[in-house]
Amino acid sequence: MAAETTAADLRDALDEGRLVQASTLLAPLDVDDTIEALYRLPRAAQAVAFRLLPKDRSLDVFERVDPALQRDLIETLADAEVAAVFAALDAEERVRVVEELPAKVAKRLIQSLAPADRAQTAVVLGYPAGSVGRRASPEYVRVFADETIGAALDRVRAQPNDDESLYTLPVVDRQRRLVGLIGLRELVTTPGDELVGAHMGEAIQVVSDADEEEAARECLDHRLLSLPVVDHEDRLVGLLRIDDAAHIIDEAHREDAARAGAAEPLTRPYLLTSVFTLTRSRIVWLLVLAVSAILTVNVLEIFEATLDQMVALALFIPLLTGIGGNTGSQAAVTVTRAIAMSEARGRDIGRVALKEATTGLLMGTLLGAIGFTVATLVYGIEIGWVIGLTVVAICTMAATVGGAMPLVAKSIRVDPAVFSTPFISTFCDATGLIIYFTIARAVLHL
Amino acid sequence: MAAETTAADLRDALDEGRLVQASTLLAPLDVDDTIEALYRLPRAAQAVAFRLLPKDRSLDVFERVDPALQRDLIETLADAEVAAVFAALDAEERVRVVEELPAKVAKRLIQSLAPADRAQTAVVLGYPAGSVGRRASPEYVRVFADETIGAALDRVRAQPNDDESLYTLPVVDRQRRLVGLIGLRELVTTPGDELVGAHMGEAIQVVSDADEEEAARECLDHRLLSLPVVDHEDRLVGLLRIDDAAHIIDEAHREDAARAGAAEPLTRPYLLTSVFTLTRSRIVWLLVLAVSAILTVNVLEIFEATLDQMVALALFIPLLTGIGGNTGSQAAVTVTRAIAMSEARGRDIGRVALKEATTGLLMGTLLGAIGFTVATLVYGIEIGWVIGLTVVAICTMAATVGGAMPLVAKSIRVDPAVFSTPFISTFCDATGLIIYFTIARAVLHL
Structure with a gap:
């Protein structure tokens, strides 16, 4: 409701170049309302409105909009702005954005990353499209079976990332092979001098080239906060988070529904198509x-x-x-x-x-x-x-x-x-x- | 594959009353294979096989099978066995089982619970069918905005429940009104003498009589591990966990697909229908x-x-x-x-x-x-x-x-x-x- 009125006012303000007013209109909106307002703007005005958003909100908004709008934004924004947004994304999200872009733009964007981020993105891009490797986050905290609970907890504390996948920690041996899972709660409630290996649970895992939908169902069926993804030598390569699993299943149902009606799924919101x-x-x-x-x-x-x-x-x-x-x-x-x-x-x-x-x-x-x-x-x-x-x-x-x-x-x-x-x-x-x-x-x- | 062979062997063993052999056949199976084997047995043999399961696995199996099989098991097992399984379930799962049962059986089961469990079950049953209140877990750990991080962490440690919902803790004021959310990770990484209120994040919430599907979508859209459910006075009454939210959305898609094909959704597996x-x-x-x-x-x-x-x-x-x-x-x-x-x-x-x-x-x-x-x-x-x-x-x-x-x-x-x-x-x-x-x-x- 509010988003609709705001979108109408926004469009007028942007049409007439009143950017300060547009910025004031956007300021009080939360992420959801911002996205709804963006979708109701004509394509040319979307990038201008996006640029007026406070920096922390613009990243949240970018992550949540459709791939088609992401592509439009990347093609319209200045290179430096795009590079800043792109660098702030997680590696697996970066890959999803890259998949939607013309190869030339994608290559330029990947070049703009810091070397460590570029390497991570390249790893994710190495998995076949539709495989769980593409959807698994390569940024995770893993602990070792032969270290103490106290040392493991220190690893968690040292991690700047505040990702949900931190709540189920994969346990590996010194060859990086997955050997178990341990919850952060277990770490918090167990005496610090005991070994991780003595308290970890059974490792449920999928191989990185497994179908993303089957892996997502495995994750939901076992109600795991994150499902470890391994290579063919059982070495840990990433974590599929439950929220991503839920989105994969949701998307699969939508495609099925579209195909059952003999239509191909749409990539952008209906009214904008x-x-x-x-x-x-x-x-x-x-x-x-x-x-x-x-x-x-x-x-x-x-x-x-x-x-x-x-x-x-x-x-x-x-x-x-x-x-x-x-x-x-x-x-x-x-x-x-x-x-x-x-x-x-x-x-x-x-x-x-x-x-x-x-x-x-x-x-x-x-x-x-x-x-x-x-x-x-x-x-x-x-x-x-x-x-x-x-x-x-x-x-x-x-x-x-x-x-x-x-x-x-x-x-x-x-x-x-x-x-x-x-x-x-x-x-x-x-x-x-x-x-x-x-x-x-x-x-x-x- | 294995489950299929086992099911055939199991059926023979059960038919001929060789219970020790049946028990040996069931012993090496994990929860998934046990469920698949159960589904492939004739109805009368299912309860016998269920009774032969190791106690800890039988609860996991019961929680994961279809409501129709749950009902069959409850109607076939002895009262004491049913009461034991029923008491071990979470309150919101108990309500889902109860919904499927004849009123008389349901009433007897609820009577068999310890007073505290009975009260919790009654609260969940008080919400209208299809509302998020029915699906929210009333068992959660909440912390207070005006207590220290150290005190909050002690509450987590004191909780016997090892539920995933422990990873996002609702923060309430002394009137039990929801004022924020704080992650377990935040508790672990923050000095113990600071106040919870200073570190909590914004509270996203739904009202208990909201539609379960809308609440589930809210939970997934915001990628929350658990979504706080409140009453009309903003008092916390439960948590909708992300895994339950994912199951609600999955189920809703299935119903839509069945109706789009002009059929009512089935309640038990196809081959058993x-x-x-x-x-x-x-x-x-x-x-x-x-x-x-x-x-x-x-x-x-x-x-x-x-x-x-x-x-x-x-x-x-x-x-x-x-x-x-x-x-x-x-x-x-x-x-x-x-x-x-x-x-x-x-x-x-x-x-x-x-x-x-x-x-x-x-x-x-x-x-x-x-x-x-x-x-x-x-x-x-x-x-x-x-x-x-x-x-x-x-x-x-x-x-x-x-x-x-x-x-x-x-x-x-x-x-x-x-x-x-x-x-x-x-x-x-x-x-x-x-x-x-x-x-x-x-x-x-x-």
């Missing part, structure tokens, strides 16, 4: 679907003579294809979720298909009975039989196919979310029409 | 959709004469309704996400509708041009015009409606996820058919 970008994120999928839907035209052409004999059959086409599409996507969504939760895998395909076929048959029988009754009352017993039997057959087919498809996708290593709702609808449409006209010809002797 | 439960979770939605699809039959009846004159028009029905449905659901998914991210709200409906109408027009023009060309080549110029113009009109209409619907839902306080993909498909089907036949009549002079 141009019509061209929106179109681009959808048109490819829509084209794929439209081209595959041409199949339904071909199927209907085969039955054109039957349709000509009895035009009333056309009336039920959208109803029947709708039921098939919906049944198929219900099954697909349920099974896709089961795969994501590791509740079902490739080899379960037989059990899943059987379960879905039975479910589809049960639903089809219930719906088909209703369809038979209604169609008989309105159009007579023959059409009643056609509709009733078609609904039973289509529901069984659609549920089976919808349930099996995500597992097929999984076993040929395609993202199950790609076999999305509309894709399955299109498939079920064509098959459903064949079922419909085959039953109609048999029952009506056409 | 019966065909009847699967059917029940889908049939209501499918019925609603089927009944509304009857609208398409009525629409087509109006145009039956037109169809009779030119049966070829029926060939394109599934293609055109498919394009409309997909375009509408693409728009709906994008806008629903924007609402969830607070990027668009009720009052933006004009801007959203305009943006979607433009996007739809652009997509429709691209697809329509292709449709016109293909249809002209195969069926002649007249059909070409009908298809081309219809695609343009349907895409524009579907994108506008699909984009506006979630905002309409939001402003009449209905869950936007309810206006799901298949619902919008059905709406666009009927409207699309009217557009199609109106254009066909005009162009073909029927």
Whole structure:
């Protein structure tokens, strides 16, 4: 509310070059309100407003805005300003910013870092995109199993970084191999002369090239404040923090939701996304679907003579294809979720298909009975039989196919979310029409 | 893999009453593998296997399995065993278990608790379902602003609980009102004789009856290890931990995904869910959709004469309704996400509708041009015009409606996820058919 009014006032102030007033408007806002106000400004004004922020807040704001706005800011601000913000970021955040930038700008920025920061950034950039190594923080405090609790606590005190990952400390041996985990609380409550090794807990770990989403789920499942990331020799290379894990999972769900709706995820807030970008994120999928839907035209052409004999059959086409599409996507969504939760895998395909076929048959029988009754009352017993039997057959087919498809996708290593709702609808449409006209010809002797 | 073999061996051992062998099979498993093995057992054997677990592992397992399995276990185990597990849970977890149980069983369980635990559980149960009060832990360590760092550190040391929420300590005044937050690290690194009040940070807080999902998002957005929950007088009543916040968001995404596929979320793992439960979770939605699809039959009846004159028009029905449905659901998914991210709200409906109408027009023009060309080549110029113009009109209409619907839902306080993909498909089907036949009549002079 406040942010909206402020954004309107801000825009006026910036438009007319009243920078002192703009600065006064920004001063009382907290980080959230600042971000909301920024998003409501036109692109050119965003960089000016950002530059007017108090220095400590500008870093918080930069860290929290979308990658697209980060890129815009970097491209608009002066080199020295950018370098200052960039140097203040954590290594893994720096990499996320760099990923969004043109290679030339990215290279210049990395060159602007102090040698130690540059080395750390290069290490993180060395992990493949989408791996947990990219998301793990290389800045952490580690303690040694063979040192005393007192010495370990001194290491924590000596660390200038006030990161949350400090609360779960990885314990390593002298070869930097991870051997355990110890909480800061354990350090505080244990006599200082005892050994870390005697009080540490079991080490849960992931390898740096593991998929970021699987690692994040591991972190959340075990409710770890930070999950140690190691190389293939078990040497510690970083920590995945629980807040980053939560953001990875959140982002993965959003991408799935976008793909389930046959659109690519957007990189900037909706209202700031141009019509061209929106179109681009959808048109490819829509084209794929439209081209595959041409199949339904071909199927209907085969039955054109039957349709000509009895035009009333056309009336039920959208109803029947709708039921098939919906049944198929219900099954697909349920099974896709089961795969994501590791509740079902490739080899379960037989059990899943059987379960879905039975479910589809049960639903089809219930719906088909209703369809038979209604169609008989309105159009007579023959059409009643056609509709009733078609609904039973289509529901069984659609549920089976919808349930099996995500597992097929999984076993040929395609993202199950790609076999999305509309894709399955299109498939079920064509098959459903064949079922419909085959039953109609048999029952009506056409 | 191992869990699967173990489950098979376990089942055999339990079937034949070889409990010592079953116990030996369970002994080497960690918590994850134990849970996976449990899920693969038939229901009757689950309680027996659970009873054979070492005591410390059985609690970890109980906390992590689905509510449905928790309920099964409670109903099958002996009263004394249940009481022991129940007493060892945290107050907010106890409430989650209680929510799943028949009232009578729940009451008996709560009676079995020690008075202090019973009181805590009653407090949590006092908050409305779905509120953050239900999910906040009432067991926390709080420190006072006017005491020394040394005294605060002693409080942490005195606490037997080794909860993660100990790492961010709420600071209160003597009236138990929240005044700030201080990290354990800050306590450890600050001289013991300084005051807590001088080193604490700003308090971010939510009210106990706030929606759990909004509170969880607040916690994740601010990357807080725990978010203080207060009553309407700003008095501290609990802490929402970041791991719980992450689980709340994860669960919310799953429900949205299920509803977007027009199914109710399942409460137990897919392979363990019966065909009847699967059917029940889908049939209501499918019925609603089927009944509304009857609208398409009525629409087509109006145009039956037109169809009779030119049966070829029926060939394109599934293609055109498919394009409309997909375009509408693409728009709906994008806008629903924007609402969830607070990027668009009720009052933006004009801007959203305009943006979607433009996007739809652009997509429709691209697809329509292709449709016109293909249809002209195969069926002649007249059909070409009908298809081309219809695609343009349907895409524009579907994108506008699909984009506006979630905002309409939001402003009449209905869950936007309810206006799901298949619902919008059905709406666009009927409207699309009217557009199609109106254009066909005009162009073909029927």
